[in-house]
Amino acid sequence: MKIAVVGGGSTYTPELIDGFARLAPFASEIVLLDPHAERLAVVGAFARRLLAHHGSGATLRWTSDVDDALRGAATVVIQLRVGGQRARISDETFPLACDCVGQETTGAGGFAKALRTVPVVLDIARRADPGAWIVNFTNPVGIVTRALLDDGHRAAGLCNMAISFQRRGAAALGVEPSALILDHVGLNHLTWERAAYVDGVDHLPELIDKGLDDMASGLQLPAELIASLRCVPSSYLRYFYRHDQVVAEQRGRSTRGERVSQVEEQLLRMYADPSLDQKPALLGERGGAFYSEAAVGLIASLRHDDGGIHAVNVRNRGYFPFLSDDAVIEATCRVGAAGAVPLPAPALRPELAGLVAGVSAYEELAVDAALHGGRDRVYRALLAHPLVGQHDKADRLTNELLSANRDHLAWLS
Template sequence: MKIAVVGGGSTYTPELIDGFARLRDALPVAELVLIDPAAERLELIGALARRIFARQGHPGRITWTADLDAGLDGADAVLLQLRVGGQAARNQDETWPLECGCVGQETTGAGGLAKALRTVPVVLDIAERVRRRCPDAWIVDFTNPVGIVTRALLSHGHKAVGLCNVAIGFQRKFAKLLGVAPERVELEHIGLNHLTWERAVRVDGTDVLPTLLARHGDALADDVRMPRALLDHLGVVPSYYLRYYYQHDAVVKELRTKPSRAAEVAAIERQLLDLYADPHLAEKPELLSRRGGAYYSEAAVALTSSLLGGGTAGDVQIVNTLNHGTLPFLPDDAVIEVPAAVDSRGASPLPLRPLAPLFAGLVANVTAYEHLALEAALKGGRDRVFSALLAHPLIGQIDYADRLADELIAHNREHLTWA
């Protein structure tokens, strides 16, 4: 089995390598190829990846290349974890929207739209190369904004499933609070990528969410950085990203007083690269936990294994895939993030209880924005950018959308072929 990782030069790749090494019985990788144009970083991370495999006794072969086509040849699965423009572009996504009084964030709002516009054309080009070089391969997309990128892939007929680590992070946290093994915890996770709620937490089939909220509500509220009273009122656990919607103005005020997350990550990455250069290092360093993306490797291994036929019948995983009537108030071609049965044919969402209006309204609104964002990413044009911004619930005002459209284009001109 050959796995290709596009964006293999990411400082986060050792987390993925560690997961492949530890979970080799679930996903027996014979060859893992890291693909990235950043040759110097790729050399460091590739060498560390080999040491991690050797330390854990994994017999698989690790290679790396800057040649995308050569790396893709014969792959059974292709994992996408790229960042067009790097941390410098992310830093812009997180700063210029604040100057307009809007949240600056890399996956939602104006910053998220900027990232989508930079990313979608690049991902679609990679996917076309996958279609030519390894047509039977599954694409697992971890590249943000996952919902929009996955929708782009699926709308162009690619074999793709989107993946986020928010759900597995909650599963692990709930399991720890409850004192049970993570495998016993099943989530009723519903919504869109980075716009989700945990409506039920089942242990051996019994919903223990009310108990979790009663006994650990303060800890959960601290974790998602929202008031305990809100969680009690909603009766669910919202993802951290909901604070951008529920507390927009307070978050803007907070973000204006501290360095951007991109600046923090860039500093961590510099330290990580220094560590990776140590020829004696043969495991992921503790510092990597501050980089973000916890438990991504476990989720990626489980999903890839199921897609390649290595799972068990009825594997259920939380993924980004086509709606197909699961949420009846959304179009069939919307991409939602929900539990799905996954096998070699792809991901099929499980039937879900109706979504209450308090949540459904926001989901419908953001889905409409994502449709317009994809149109802007595929066809370009300031008018399409303006429409997407105007439709976004974090913006939604003419003056804001007008100014943000100009700022977005000015800061991303080098990545926009139509600008």
């Protein structure tokens, strides 16, 4: 089985390759695709040493030729970042001028990333072999995945929020991760863990009661909020539940993008060492814990039709009755060769459903703006976003966003 990794020059790629080497015997050929040839050569050579270290029989090569990389690939993994860390830093900065959170996956910054990303991802997907599965890691995952599905591709979006909670919860309960089934629901980066089943018994109340203070500290949310919700929100819910506090904190410190840029420089120096054949500890600071395991598990279920349980971004199709069928949600799914189908789950409570409905409406408008351009489409999407929602802010943010991204939006030229 040939797997193409789009954005293969990322410093995160060795984490993904390590997972393929350990857990994916079905991977016979891996091709890394990236336009940055010098960086790709460094990452590619290290990735090849990782495969050898684990005794993998897969071959690995790298290229900047899109059609060469995609030709014959049964699975295309997309993890690209249009504009690099410089664009990310912009996403994390310009919204602050309007007293809005600066973040690369949600709010105005996440929208800017979507506008840059969707056209590029669609161009790549259209050049893949018909029938190839597109496994999308690229943020904002929900918006990008919806664009792919709307364009007719076999696509599934993937995030590491659920698998990270599953691993921590399983360790706390003393069970294997595969024994813990989550009721993971919402939209990408807007999810809640509502139950944690082992042999049909929900252990989430126990996990919350015993680990409430640690959960609150890790999520940077008040313990009383989690106790009141009686479910565990994604860490990204902090941008909604404590928006003003986050904005105040962001004004007084460097951006995440700036910190990641420094880590990437160090990682690339390490990767260039020909004696290095294992993941350096520093890679853990790059983010994306357990992504490789999530990716391999999902790809294996799509290939082997094993009915595995995975948290996936898929079409709504009635799962949330208050959303359109075409909306893309994130939920615990059973996955086979035909794709992912959400497991049955109770209705969302109003305090969760209202937020999901608002953000989903924004995401629909965001896809439209990314596909068709136009200042008015950008403005209307920002006005709809719960983190913006006011005319003056939406109007000014539209100007700031377009100014900051002029080099990446072809319809502005």
